[in-house]
Structure formats: C-alpha cells, structure tokens
Amino acid sequence: MMMEPSWSEVSALIQSEGDERNVGTQIRRAREERGWSQTELAERVSRVLHPYSEKVSSSIDRVAVWRIENPDAKSGGRRVTIAELIAFAKVFNMTIAELLLPTGAADRQKAWAAVEAAFEALQAVRMATSTYREAVMRVRAFADVDEELSHQIIERRDAVQEAHAESYRKQWERHRHEFTGSPRDDLHAFAEANLTPEVAALIDMTSTKPMNLWAWAQGRTVPAEGA
Numbered sequence: 001m002m003m004e005p006s007w008s009e010v011s012a013l014i015q016s017e018g019d020e021r022n023v024g025t026q027i028r029r030a031r032e033e034r035g036w037s038q039t040e041l042a043e044r045v046s047r048v049l050h051p052y053s054e055k056v057s058s059s060i061d062r063v064a065v066w067r068i069e070n071p072d073a074k075s076g077g078r079r080v081t082i083a084e085l086i087a088f089a090k091v092f093n094m095t096i097a098e099l100l101l102p103t104g105a106a107d108r109q110k111a112w113a114a115v116e117a118a119f120e121a122l123q124a125v126r127m128a129t130s131t132y133r134e135a136v137m138r139v140r141a142f143a144d145v146d147e148e149l150s151h152q153i154i155e156r157r158d159a160v161q162e163a164h165a166e167s168y169r170k171q172w173e174r175h176r177h178e179f180t181g182s183p184r185d186d187l188h189a190f191a192e193a194n195l196t197p198e199v200a201a202l203i204d205m206t207s208t209k210p211m212n213l214w215a216w217a218q219g220r221t222v223p224a225e226g227a
Contacts, residue, residue: 013109018100021071023080023088026099028069030092038065041091048087060084129213132201139205150206157202164199 031041039062071077089096098106143150
C-alpha cells in the first residue's frame with residue numbers, strides 16, 4: 001500500500017504553496033545540512049550539468065549559488081533555470097517539489113498520505129479479522145459433528161507445530177555461533193511464542209477458547225505488554 005502522495009496531490013500542493021522564492025531557501029538549507037560550502041555545491045551542480053566535460057566553464061559558481069540562496073538581496077538575486085533546478089534536485093537527492101515548496105510542506109503531504117493509508121489498512125484488518133473469525137468458527141462447527149475431521153485437523157496441527165519447532169532448531173544450529181547468550185533449552189516453547197499463520201489458525205480451529213486475534217497478528221501466543 002502506497003504512503004506517498006499521488007502526482008495529482010503533489011501538483012495541487014505546488015499550485016497552492018509552491019513559490020520560486022522557496023528554491024533558494026531550500027537549496028541553502030540542504031547545502032548547510034550536508035556541510036557543503038557554496039563553492040563545493042557549485043562544483044557538484046556543474047558536474048551534473050556538464051557530465052561529459054573534464055574542464056567546465058560553468059554558469060554555476062560560488063557567486064551564482066549565493067545569489068540563488070539570497071533572491072531578495074539588494075545586489076540582485078538569481079533565478080534558476082529548469083536544467084539547474086533538476087541538477088540541484090539530483091545533487092541533493094530531493095524531488096523538485098521539495099525545492100519548490102516551503103519547509104515542511106512536502107513532509108506534511110506525506111504525513112497525510114500516511115494517515116489515509118492507515119485508515120485503509122485498519123479497514124482491511126477489520127475485514128480480514130471478520131473473515132478469519134467466520135472461517136474458524138465454521139471449521140469448529142464442522143469438527144464438532146465430524147470426529148474424523150476433528151482428528152485430521154489435530155494431526156495436521158501437531159505435525160505443523162513440530163515442523164515449525166524443527167525449523168527453529170535448524171536455524172539455531174546454523175547460527176548459534178552468532179549468539180553470545182545461552183542456548184534456548186525449550187525450542188518448542190520458543191516456536192510456540194513465534195507462530196506462523198498456519199500454526200496459529202490450526203490452534204484456533206482445534207480450541208474452544210476465544211481467538212486472540214491481536215496476538216496472532218503479531219505472531220505471538222500472547223499479546224505484547226500493554227496491548
């Protein structure tokens with residue numbers, strides 16, 4: 001699920017808050033965050049603008065960077081061409097939108113995109129929870145009246161749990177030299193506390209206890225502290 005703003009959302013944000021004067025501010029902020037001098041930035045941008053020239057008589061020098069960063073200076077600011085704007089974005093590994101927008105605007109847009117993604121994710125969780133609960137209860141109902149089916153599900157549960165514990169044992173043996181603590185004596189208990197979806201579902205199907213869906217979603221047999 002994407003948590004980045006869509007092109008249309010970014011475009012709308014640029015139209016409402018974008019300003020050429022923000023470019024100088026963002027360039028200065030990005031340069032200072034990286035600890036670059038104006039001369040160093042000019043050299044980096046020049047290499048992007050002229051990638052195939054060993055010796056470049058660049059239109060971007062230290063003075064040009066200063067004028068770009070100070071568009072309202074009495075000595076006269078300097079406008080940025082589209083090619084230069086793209087070069088600055090590449091040098092800073094930023095989007096052009098981040099250069100055109102005021103500080104924090106792009107992050108706020110991303111935050112709202114994450115808010116929307118959270119709404120959608122929670123709805124999906126609720127739907128999945130309902131589907132899971134209904135499926136488990138249906139299996140329980142069938143197993144209650146079909147002893148052979150109940151026996152088969154229990155056998156499957158035990159076999160899957162054993163395979164799950166064995167996989168942890170093999171991982172431990174393969175990587176035990178990487179651990180400084182003492183080895184776990186009860187690998188079955190550790191495996192049961194870190195369940196796969198298949199193991200968790202089979203346990204629910206063969207139990208009469210209420211389903212602990214929060215713990216299952218976290219891959220544990222018990223909820224996290226404070227959950």
